[in-house]
Amino acid sequence: MPRSLAALLALFFVLPLSLHAQPHPHSHTARAIQFPDVPGGHTLQMDLHTHTVFSDGSVWPDIRVQEALRDGLDAVAMTDHLEYQPHQDDIPHPDRNRAYEVAREEAAAHDLIVINGSEITRSMPPGHTNAVFLEDANPLLQDDPRAVFREANRQGAFVFWNHPMWTPQRPSGRPALTEMHRALIEQDLLHGIEVVNKHKYSAGALRIALEHDLTIVGTSDVHGLIDWDYEVHAGGHRPVTLVFAEERSKAGLKAALEDGRTAVWHRNTLIGRASHVLPLLKASLSVVDAQYRPNTSVVDVRIANRSDARFLLDNQTEVPFHTRSDVVPLAPQDTTRLLVKPGARQEALTLRFEVLNAVTAPATHPTITFEVVLPEAQEETDR
Amino acid sequence: MPRSLAALLALFFVLPLSLHAQPHPHSHTARAIQFPDVPGGHTLQMDLHTHTVFSDGSVWPDIRVQEALRDGLDAVAMTDHLEYQPHQDDIPHPDRNRAYEVAREEAAAHDLIVINGSEITRSMPPGHTNAVFLEDANPLLQDDPRAVFREANRQGAFVFWNHPMWTPQRPSGRPALTEMHRALIEQDLLHGIEVVNKHKYSAGALRIALEHDLTIVGTSDVHGLIDWDYEVHAGGHRPVTLVFAEERSKAGLKAALEDGRTAVWHRNTLIGRASHVLPLLKASLSVVDAQYRPNTSVVDVRIANRSDARFLLDNQTEVPFHTRSDVVPLAPQDTTRLLVKPGARQEALTLRFEVLNAVTAPATHPTITFEVVLPEAQEETDR
Amino acid sequence: MPRSLAALLALFFVLPLSLHAQPHPHSHTARAIQFPDVPGGHTLQMDLHTHTVFSDGSVWPDIRVQEALRDGLDAVAMTDHLEYQPHQDDIPHPDRNRAYEVAREEAAAHDLIVINGSEITRSMPPGHTNAVFLEDANPLLQDDPRAVFREANRQGAFVFWNHPMWTPQRPSGRPALTEMHRALIEQDLLHGIEVVNKHKYSAGALRIALEHDLTIVGTSDVHGLIDWDYEVHAGGHRPVTLVFAEERSKAGLKAALEDGRTAVWHRNTLIGRASHVLPLLKASLSVVDAQYRPNTSVVDVRIANRSDARFLLDNQTEVPFHTRSDVVPLAPQDTTRLLVKPGARQEALTLRFEVLNAVTAPATHPTITFEVVLPEAQEETDR
């Protein structure tokens, strides 16, 4: 990078408009996470795991709301630890619904859904668990973890296992179900599992989710600041759960979570069941134009990417490309041009790609196919 | 800007190292505020006015420490409101030293000085006032504001008037001393004044400081996040008080503040008494090379800028420049080349500039002079 | 700057669309030079001085056309040296109209006006001179410079003195008229003068222009590549002559140049007669909104800047501002918010600024005044 570009960042009298105390609309836009809706559902961005000063977080709940607005989230859950209260000397005996109440008030003027939740904070087993969509978190303050799960379920909560790859509770970082987890799942008291927690992704957690029909969840588990944890100003993003909901509401979110209609967006990777990831891929990617280049049998294909993912495709056909190898990136929110060489003019063209930055099972990428109808098939052969 | 540059910010698989929970060293460096030392003193960066959840701020004190470390500050004061406690339902009866204690603990492993302070929060007069370098903030909880000032001074605090331009207490935004302020100053109970508070600068406050021998202070008065208030990732910076201290310690800071040895760094503008701004300008700027261009009487002058200020100089001599008009910017932490046309070769050259982004009194800029000795004076005249 | 930002520039599989051989539309937009029209005239961007391989330049004329298109120019003149032909071993006896003809052909498909010109390349006096709007450059190949000027004028050319500050012909870099120049001006054979040539600006040349009623011209005099000479990808721009023409045509340009209706845009500085710079300032800058902030007498003024200039204004009134000192930058193609403190609510407000980055005579900046009518004048005084 030219040093003169560095000098740009120390420019004279910067930011004449920066006296606004409120977040800038353009900041919103620039970092907002955006994925297209899928057939029959909204694609909602949700962070299901956040902390505040009401347990061991470093911010008042209003900051969580403002971060969510800047990130363009549809919903955020406040999930302070029930049992872990390091600030109790300063904040004694807090109502376990307080973070939610403060956040809901802050969000009142905005189009952001705030969810009441709690982190049930136990040693292993069962480790840490989030219960969200709670009516009242206080009755969860009980000794027996099974009783807590029952109470959460009694309230209709969606309950998921947090960071099963967390090394303080699992030194190998490779998750394993305990008997208690198996029992909770069998009794339908545990419904989901974090496949992504903060910077951590676990293929083992994904395997457990698939094998035991648990909802796939990815969360920030933020304690400090989203901006610092994910370098959002350099293009980073927090992990979010993409929820495919019939309506954009608490009820819609809850129904979709209970039904397992999710995917996770983590470090430019989409993680989820094929049944949910594939519709999202199809909604995100499409061939918007295809023409033979004049006097050739090379096809100029335009592929639109309507998502924030920078897709990385790997050609699965024998047909080569004209300007690159078999690995094709698709820039986010942009249209990419791909020159395809079928060898001779024909009526249609099949493009088939493994999507390298999507994961539908451990070490498994989904495949996406584009059937491209070509406008005219006059012969143009090599002389 | 090319859209492809925008695309850079959504690049594939960003930030392989961003899994660190702790701040990145390079982030530190990039946004750290840096000014050179002056003869006989360190130039220390200090924020004398910050809030936390212990009054009406939105963060736990550890965030204030981390922000200060990222901004490269030498010192930060914790100055929660004594009397204004909107979080009292959640944080009842707080020890008024708590924010300081928590911050000090967080800073223990770092080279950051944390100062105990309080904002005395009254209607006008006297309005809001900060007392910093307190031993114990709790005894300041008294009804009579005069008693509070006396107690703060009894503890040896440095006391300054906050945001005298604040429109809720001064609808015109143009500060005026009240009788109470005059009395406090006369009794040496009030020692400084905020000329800059958050985004606000007041020429009137500067006039009051100069007329009444008050220490010139600039602060962030941050309640939310420094990153958001000042768009630090786009080149912005919080306002800081530059303190010219004999030693880098609490005692050194306090002595310098009491002695009025400060300047304010606000939106790329240096504000302060000429007696303190001029040494800083001299420490920041120097001619590091001057040569006649071959076969000409044009002098190639290199001016080094060792500060974060993007200086803006206005030529005060009759001597013209070869590549620009009389207004000359000097990029921060860089060397700028200026071609000067004295008309004929001579032994020395005097450059004199008004420094447009420095203010030593309302609407008054300081002047800086460079006496440039030239290496050789062989004649080279226009033919 | 974070190192991670540097890493952005080396990102994976960049530029999926970069296979286009032709310039990208977005590149065009990003670097295109844009100024608003003035009352009664178009503001046309023109480079009146460029070189190609047909004299001592390093490019075929098609590159000059493509550079002009990328820079958003309205017109470019091809002005190879008549007498200086360092490539003559390879390009013997060139028709002196060739660069023009090749460029015109290249520009045929675009909305770019190409002008035929020549640089009359003599020792001092008269030094170098450009004749543009030539019908046929070849008859200018004559020994006596006076004869060349007569022939150029016979063809109706616009003739201007090149780089009078050029040190090979004027070692001090400070221009002076010779007897020959005075005679040419008196005989109306010389009509303009370069106040800016490439990176060089000369206050002395501006003085000569004003004293002798010469048209003010600024040119790139490019021999290599515009991109390299001006670091256009880091925000730089070539110097251009802004021509205030009644119609966007060769005839319109020529009439305006003959009439002296120009200004120069050089390193973010506008240089020209007050009679032409002031209308451009007025067309560029306007107050688009002004409101009292609730419960204050502080006025929130929005100033729109419809030009590419990053204006730098210096307050000439006694009325102070709420967030900055008297020096106010206005970002290009953006609206800047300025909080003004008249002291009490009133019906109108006069803002008056010296425009530091505009020059109407040596060391002289123009003044711009905004008369701001305020929507309501209910009293709001300091309590």
Add this chain to the structure above:
Amino acid sequence: MPRSLAALLALFFVLPLSLHAQPHPHSHTARAIQFPDVPGGHTLQMDLHTHTVFSDGSVWPDIRVQEALRDGLDAVAMTDHLEYQPHQDDIPHPDRNRAYEVAREEAAAHDLIVINGSEITRSMPPGHTNAVFLEDANPLLQDDPRAVFREANRQGAFVFWNHPMWTPQRPSGRPALTEMHRALIEQDLLHGIEVVNKHKYSAGALRIALEHDLTIVGTSDVHGLIDWDYEVHAGGHRPVTLVFAEERSKAGLKAALEDGRTAVWHRNTLIGRASHVLPLLKASLSVVDAQYRPNTSVVDVRIANRSDARFLLDNQTEVPFHTRSDVVPLAPQDTTRLLVKPGARQEALTLRFEVLNAVTAPATHPTITFEVVLPEAQEETDR
């Protein structure tokens, strides 16, 4: 991207140092292409195919030299068309060595090797061919293409087939050898083949190279400007041939090319024989540190990337990672941290990756293995 960042690019009074006419040292550095040396050889960057005004290019040869210097190339070949001379009206009967001679003179003061070459420009077969390391290009002006190949070889030239995927000569874009090519190869008159030409990569050309033992070449074939063709200021780069030479000299380059010791660097992809790509991968990538994270069996592995390639690795082992899926990018000229979860502590760890942005045969990626010795193997198992 925040609009304020866009505003940065139009900043006030940009580029105080931009008055240099010569290229800036830092521009050089920023865009220079850098790969590490391999055991037993220098890794030299070379562009073997460029054009100037001496055939159908748009620049004088000095620009080609300056571009090469900015791109940090070790060598550039001047290869104007022998038979295609669209500028012949202006540049009649050129000596076919002229572009080389002018470029060599321009490069004399720099550490850049300039190679004399010619493009033998025929219809198919044999299509276009480059002969480089010529002593004298003029004797190649003969009718019979076979005679031209013989003359080039008589002079000891290295001869390669240009753009076999070029649609004007091969409408499918899929190369095929003709009888003439087979004969030329058998007679050792044709030694290499362009697998990359400008923006085009051909897997078919790579197959031909491998099957017929031809040297793999990638070139820019630039006619206009490198900066425009590859958007170098947005992170792009021209295709280059990496030549693994025993010495940095013409002789070293020629010997390596004759011996097939090359790879191609095209759009962040390395293309070449496994025998040459693997040593370059090994020289570029290494594990520089590996430690167990305290109290876990997770290994913190640091992988240094000493090249300009943004590598994209695909995990080929069963061992999962802690923060990402199996696809791992390695930023250029940086160290990337990878957390690996072997399941339990052990003495050593094998990491094996397919390198997705390297190609050693059509649709074939090489595999790189890191044998990581771990410092201590005390047991740490999941409890």
